[in-house]
Amino acid sequence: MxxxxxxxxxxxxxxxxxxxxxxxxxxxxxxxxxxxxxxxxxxxxxxxxxxxxxxxxxxNNQNSYSKTITKDNVFEPENKIDEKDIIISGQDVIIDILANSLASKTNDIRILQSKLGSYLSLYELYNDRVSIASAHLWDGDTNEYNTAYVRKLLPGISCNIINLCYRTQGFYVAKGNPKNIKTWSDLLKKDISMINREKGSGTRILLDEKLRLHNTSRQYIKGYNIEKTTHLSVASSIARGEGDVGIGIEKVALQVSGVEFIPLQIERYDLIIKRSDLIYPVYQRIIKIIQSQEFKDVLEGLGGYDLKDIGKILAQT
Known part of the structure; x- marks a missing residue:
């Protein structure tokens, strides 16, 4: 360095x-x-x-704190959740704010974070390697977010699906949109190269579901196998001219100069909690934080989120 x-x-x-x-x-x-x-x-x-x-x-700090768990160690068998740990999985800054708020109100439990994408977050929740998952997984057959995936990835486990926000997904393109990229079918053009998200992310699954519904093979998309692990890294790559188009949320596009945003779809971003865990005070505290006016005010200050259903239980499995 x-x-x-x-x-x-x-x-x-x-x-x-x-x-x-x-x-x-x-x-x-x-x-x-x-x-x-x-x-x-x-x-x-x-x-x-x-x-x-x-x-x-x-x-080795044993006080209440918020820490990031990397992808490299989250899958190790010895990383089953300790009874004094709460691990919240997700990549949006909302999860950072939630973890920090919970840590400030909790003295006897460590509050940790896992920066996994939506699919892997649910998988780790099923395997008891995270405490709470967040997700924005679109199902093309039902045109719904998250519920179908929670049922499939956490079979036999009753969960509450609690809304955090709605976000706008779309294309990141260069300023002025010189390649005139507007629809999913434009990704198939021979002169278009994309920057993709990693497998398991909600954005990648949105793309793959769209391709499935349109009976389109990913092999015809130039750059499909070029992966970045955050919305920010995708947008930054487009700004640097490494590709013509990427997919991500509108909020991040506003943070990167040289990028224009083409809106495509409103997505629902939810928190998934096992209903059996709701007997524990710390999980009740998490719900109270999400439903508090203070938490909502912080998110409104950031901008880019539709908070009309924040804190509401939108589905139970």
């Missing part, structure tokens, strides 16, 4: 595989040193490296 180079908040977010808003939170809390050049925030690479080192050195 070149220690003489400074980074923008967007670049740090891409490097750490977190959202831009989470970078601002880390700076505000003093966990990453930063400074301003004019009105622009800048962070030295050496300070990012120091943050990473500090995170590695705090693994």
């Amino acid at each position: 070149d220690e003489d180079t400074s980074l923008t908040a967007v670049e740090v977010a891409e490097l750490l595989k977190i959202t831009k808003n989470t970078v601002y939170v880390l700076v505000k809390r003093g966990e990453i040193a930063a400074y301003k050049v004019g009105k622009k925030l800048r962070i030295d690479k050496k300070d990012v490296q120091e943050y990473i080192t500090n995170q590695k050195n705090t693994n």
Whole structure:
């Protein structure tokens, strides 16, 4: 890492595989040193490296805290949930805010995070390796979000599906949309190259379901196998000209200069909790946080979310 180079908040977010808003939170809390050049925030690479080192050195801290679990270790058999851990899985900044809020109100339980996509989050919930999952998985046969997947991936387990927000999914294209990309069928054009999301993410499943319904083979899409692990990294790749189109949420497009957003579909983003866990006070506390005006006010301040059903139980399985 070149220690003489400074980074923008967007670049740090891409490097750490977190959202831009989470970078601002880390700076505000003093966990990453930063400074301003004019009105622009800048962070030295050496300070990012120091943050990473500090995170590695705090693994033995037994107080209540929020920590990220990487994809590399979340699947290990020994990572079954400890009775003093709550692991919330999801990639949106809403999950960061929820985990931090819960940690501030909880003294005897560690609050951890897993940055897995929707499909793997439900899989890990079934295998008792996360406590709570979040999902935005579209089923093309029912034109519904999440319920069908919860029933299939958590067979025999009754769950509450609680709404967090609605978001707009669409195409990230270069400013001015020079390739005139507007519909799913445009992905098949020979002069169009895409940047995809990883398997298991809600965005990838949305694309694959659309292809299935249109009886279209993915092999005809140039760049289908080029994967990025966040909406931000997809949008940034399009801004750099690495591809002509990517798929993600509108909120992230607003954070990346050089990218235009083409809306396609409103998606539902939900939290999935096993109903058997609702007897425990910490899970009741989580629901109270989501349903609180304070939590809603924070999300409204971020923008980009439709919160009309936040905290409502939209389905039970």
